[in-house]
Amino acid sequence: MEKQPQLEQAQGKIMKVRIFFLVFSVLGCPLSSMAYGNIGAEQIKARVSVFMDDYVVKLADDYGNNVRIEYAISHLDTRLAMKDCPQPLEAELNSRNNIGRINIRVSCNEENNWSLYVPVDVDLFRPIVTTIAPIAKGDELTRNELEMREMNISQLNGVYFSAMEAVTGMQAKRSIRADKVVLTNDLEPPLLIKKGEQVQMSARSGGLVVKITGVALMDGHKGQQISVRNNQSKRVVEARVSGPGQVVIQL
Template identity: 30%
Template sequence: MKKYENLAKQALTILSLLWASQLSAQSQQYSTTELTEAAHSWLTQQLPDETALDVAITPLDSRIGRKSCATPLAFSLSQPLTQRQNTIQIRCSDNNSWQLYVPVRIDEILTAVVLSQNIATGSRLTADMVQLAERQRRFVRGTPVTEPTQVIGAKAKKALAMGQLLTLQDLCLVCKGDVVTISVADKGLNVAATGTALSDGSLGDTISVQNQQSRRTIQVQVTGVDRVSVIF
């Protein structure tokens, strides 16, 4: 009986060695550099095409050594993609399962208007004062200006520095006392008049304007530099 038990143990040992040998032959070996690159490649595929994003990934420590896996690697994010600071989980699900974590930073990049020179309070913007440049969205406070033509002729509410990203909150497209063009569009009829702004306003703001002909005060919406539209 003991003889058969020994034979069974030997057979199991041989089968275990054969299985381990086969598993080892099927396993894929990965260096930390390859794992980092694989995580970066996976993340890039998850990013939306319509948004410009800058991805900075922290390489895995080389002291981790090579890792092997007999199954395809699985990747996932620890937080929603919209989070700036995130972590990519790399997971192997074979019998010797393991997981690693790769820190990553995701910044949205905007193409917006920045100043090419210092601007004094009350100065009207001209085309040579602005240019388009890329900036990280996290540094933007307010509504960025994305087209120079939107703000040429607008006045600076405060002193602005060269290189600063321009926002609508920095400007009044219509300033108190300015003569503005009032547009009236109703049922296909377009009429224009002139008026005097009674307060400052930026794009989309509602302000009061006095019609220069009728002297009536009306509520209008700012649509551009020195341009407003009657609200119905």
């Protein structure tokens, strides 16, 4: 009967030893993980930040100094955990466009080869031509209806103008409302010749220039090729509009 308490004491000691080793092994896992830990969201975001700081400098060089650039890295899941990388993480642009929503590829190219893509929104602001008053279809644009205004060009669909001189004197293809960015699709060269109008036709051959009169068979904007009928021969030829009432025939 006295052996039973001794047996229970011995079993209790064995149980304590087992619990000790179990606790030690559980605590040992986080220590090992910290020493050789996985790469998490914060490390990946930090690498993207370093890349973007250099990328902003490059964008400023490409677009000129008169720009303002902002970027926002998309949220990464805090539970993200990639395998360790013995070398610094690599980052590169992986998008066709260079502003707006872009993707940055972050990768480890060593033994634990992996990669992932981080979306970044890049806003680029610069002064461009906008309207300050409505412009009717067919009207010629003047400085009175225009101003340079800082806009976020990453949100624009179309080709804008960064110089007032490129817009003044052009003609509106459609009505343009006030406070709108002027795009290339909104404009066309001014109408210099109207259908049925008498025009002077010039043809150059070597050092010889021949000038004859004709009739425009269609409206013509500057630089546009139109059909013109020779008043003498009645022959219809193609000529390029060079000025008001002036066309040039290519021989």
